[in-house]
Amino acid sequence: MSAVATAGLVVAGLSLAGPATAGGGRPGTEDLNRWATDTWRSLDAMTDEQTGLPADNVTGDLETPGDYTSPTNIGGYLWSTVTARDLGIITDDEARSRLSTTLDTLAGLERNDASGMFYNWYSPTTGEKLTTWPDSGDTVHPFLSTVDNGWLAAALRIVREAEPELATEADALYDSMDFGAFFDPAGAAGLPAGTNRGGFWDAAPPDCSVEAPMYNGSGETAYYTCHHYDTTVSESRIATYLGIANGQIPATALSGTHRTMPPGCDWAWQEQLPHGDYRTYDGVEVWEGVYDYDGMSFVPSWGGSMFESLMPDLLVPETKWGPKSWKLNHPITVAVQKQHGLDETGYGYWGFSPASDPFGGYAEYGVDIAGMRSDGYTSDAEKTDVDVDRPGCTTGTNPSPEFGDGVVTPHAAFLALPYDRKGALKNLHGIEDELDAYGPGGFYDAVAVKSGTIAERYLSLDQSMIMAAIGNELTKDTLKDYFVDREMEQRLRPAMKQQVFGSSWGSGNGHHG
Template sequence: MKRRSVLAIGGAAAAAAAALTATPASAASATSTDRPLSTGDRRLLTGYARDTWRSMEAMVHPATGLAADNIDGALAEATRSAYTSPTNIGALMWSAIVARELGVIDRRTARARISKVLDTLARLDRHECSGMFFNWYDPATGAVLHTWPDNGNPVYPFLSSVDNAWLAAALLVVGNDEASLRPRGERLLSGMDFGFYYDEAARGPDLGAGLMRGGFWPERPPDQPAAVEGNYRGCGPNVFYTGHHYGTLNSESRMASYMGIALGQVPAEHYFAMWRTFTPTCDYSWQEAKPEGAFATHLGIEVFEGHYTYRGLKVVPTWGGSMFEALMPGLFVPESRWGETSWGRNHQVFVRGQIAHGLDDAKYGHWGFSPASDPFGGYREYGVDAMGLDGAGYTSDRERTTVDPGFAGCPDREPKPDPVSYGDGVVTPHAVFLALGHARSDALTQLARLRRDFDVYGPGGFYDAVAVRSGTVAKRYLALDQGMILGALGNVLAGEVLRERFSVGRARRRLKPLLGLETFGVPAVQ
């Protein structure tokens, strides 16, 4: 049943109905952001923001002010998860700023919410030398988790580079937003050293720049035999780093790179040590497709500016082909403006590719693929396989239907026939909201169609995901995904509020010149 609180937003219902009269978009018809928002659009999107904020509030534990990781679709207090992460904590803070800017809550309420979180952060256990936060805390008490609440399995305390980056981004936004909160936010932020993750030798001694590790454990966990003992800062005891580095530029993990560079803890050259695609040689024939491109040199680093071609669209792929990887960092870093000939082009094309996959290839009648709750239980990565570097790929359906275009000239990589059909495609609304800044009309139409076709809207806004052929809905809310929705709405409706708060001072000084140096080899108009 649809809720009156959602539908009674003045002209919002009319705006949604008007959106549904349009023919479903395709890659050829995907629009840019040129069309201004109408009054009805604004009412509709503000209503979405109001309901989405309700879910964030329902996840908050009053004693600590921390948001749980997730809650069920009815927003029942008893269903709040007994764990949270630095990302979830940051998402609550930036969401409170957006809610205030949109008139959902007043300034005093927003300040009190954020102040409570800052107080709790100041007393949480952290890794002493790096100043980084652990990945899992009990949101009711703030204690570091050593046992997983859902099943009693052991938790080996871990410190993730990318999760800490989302929290650091939120702290930077808070400090630039509210003068009264700046000293506490800055004290927390100044203690976080992203250089602790930076392995300058990750790509060998001759490149001139290295990569970021995924994270580290203070003690070697028994289930991680590939963990690498080390200490890149030489501060305190050795730790045990993940066996992998974050080497792909077009991934959500670039937020850790942005924060390290913005804070002056990681050299700017690191930005060009990450791969756009891997080179088109048989050494890298495990990647999804054979890329095209050319070498360029930036800050003394030789870079292969590679791209894939999907349905005629030239695009720098993400690791898995998901919207979250491609677009979440742009909620804070104004990538499309600062990198007009790189990110500005690629974000538009990536969204067009997602639309083309959902409507033209898989013929779901819907689009928006990103990691989310699995409607059949648990959590899973979803994406467009053809737009991901990983050969195994994230897939758009629960049946894991993949494509393999082959890798010409390399053994054992002959192309395989394209799928005849796809299965039960899984769409997540947060992916569509992320597209609002890049294909506004298409995103508005898709959100309206989701509400028309499925029981996908509840008391806290859009539920987390829906399998579009069976109509199975994951009726729960995730702090991360709701935070992405509110972040996207804040940027669209409130003058790019998160980007404006992030991109001042050191972030602008160190990141803006960097993002303007390359083109990605992606044409402006396709």
């Protein structure tokens, strides 16, 4: 019987297993420990005992895991295992055994030899690279994703520090991954420095691709995505950080992404017309643009979702290393999400991010006005689009809409813990107690607040974000301590420290647009 199976089991009044009371006696600590224990139960249910690979998802009853996995899922499972150990949910020996099993499997997975990168889809039970989707039989064109490899590499950094007995195996995998393979020195159109592409195929796909010699100088040919990761507030920045820390890409990559799209009517397709200033970093001129919401100014993400903004902050000490950028932007991002859910829409709950759709499948949720994408991620099931004026350019077609059945996802609220602990806990208690969106593996993935429709399943990615957020909250950012070493700090921190976003709290009494 595993430690998870015995959690909460009591014999003769003695608990056989269960979480340590990490975090001291602060209000909410007991609930955070309970939520972490239940969340870990879902990750345990997803994971194949023989391979140590987690499925992408599992049904709400924890009985039926999915039949594919990705580097992000594997990375999230690795740091969740470390967190479960640090919170006392599993023993040191169990954690070490689990981590060792996963590392052994990773060492044998098929990879792209010229970059050391992992493909995007594998079978969690066999470790085989997928070339057809298990459910439909449709063809999979094996792809190597920049951001997914970033999350796996990030987790390997954590394992090597958190479990020294496995450092050699973790380092061997990590050191073989070359993020220079993703970095286009020419960058995206209209940007002043190089940036990453979304990834590549090692054989020509049927859709759009750019054939080019691999950027790392390996001499191999790659078929790159036609798009770059060209926005700053994106989960993809984890790969940029790692490339800089490893010396594989230049620190100027932080200037090769848009804070907002440039001002002016040529860019009036974006959600708002930004305001801001040009600043120069290491000879590179950057448009430091911001959007507005309720008197607050902030650097938006592409879709207006919480995980784009805050997922990298789980592992990277962004507010410490970016005192004039992320330290300002992160709490304002949380405030925008909260204001939208509670005040503008009247949902009564908040936390908008891509998640399982309560009405079937998967959907991208966010605060539309807080994302650059003009037909952006919406916060309700009706996909209510906000379209405001771009003064001097266009007139908004729907500046003050009536919102419908808002869809919130608990992982987004957990990401807000460092910036509004009290508000996040209150929100989560409501989702658990009033909306009843809680099951044997912790919070269900999403819930539509008006109809009460619940997505009764668990996603590996979202559960691993919850584990990391709780772990950081209760252990004072231990995951960040594992992730960072002196070399990373020396290469990355100065580049982040000089960034100055235009984010500000402002008057707080206006409205968006």
